[in-house]
Every structure is written in structure tokens, then in C-alpha cells.
Amino acid sequence: MSISEADVRHVAMLARLALSDEQVSRLQGELNSILGNIEKMQELDLEGVEPTSHSIPLRNATRPDVVKPGLPRELALLNAPEAENGAFVIPRIVGAEEGA
Secondary structure, eight states: OOOOHHHHHHHHHHTTOOOOHHHHHHHHHHHHHHHHHHHHHHTSOOTTOOTTOOSSOOOOOOOOOOOOOOOOHHHHTTTOSOEETTEEOOOOOTTOOTTO
16 A cells, blocks of 8 residues: 555645645655555564563553642633633634635
8 A cells, every 4th residue: 555645635635734745745755654664564473462462561550530629710811812701712724714
């Protein structure tokens, strides 16, 4: 499997990213390299290896949940460029017209 230039441009468009031709070419190469590494890993013989095995024994470092007071809303919104009804107001991104 390989990623085409059209694939990179399509994903960039879906992510609303403006990429130069140079960036598209570089990303195409990087993504194809990643896919090549994945294909190599698929060739590994993993018979007898547990799905959750790890080369280094790990333990979860958990702690008890402790309720602590949070940041007051007024303080959180203090430096917000724009706030309304106790919430941050951000510029529209998805569905925004070009140049708006």
C-alpha cells in the first residue's frame, strides 16, 4: 500500500490544512515510510507472544482520587479574548467561509 499525492491533499483538505507542494511531497514520503515500517512489522512471527506482553515489566502507578477545588470560572475567563454566558467564545473554523 502506498499514499499518493492526491491522498495527502485530500486528507489535508479534510483537516483544513493549507499545504505547499513541497510539504505535500515531504508528507507523502514520510507517510509511505511509516506504512513501509508497518508492513515490515506485519511479517513478524508473533506466535506464542501474548497480546499485552511488554519487554519491560510495567505496573500502573495509581493514586486515590482526591477532590480538590477547581479554578473559579471568573478567573479562568479573566484573560479570554472573548467570553459569553460564562464560556469561551472562539472563532468559527469548521464551515467558515474562506477569507472570513
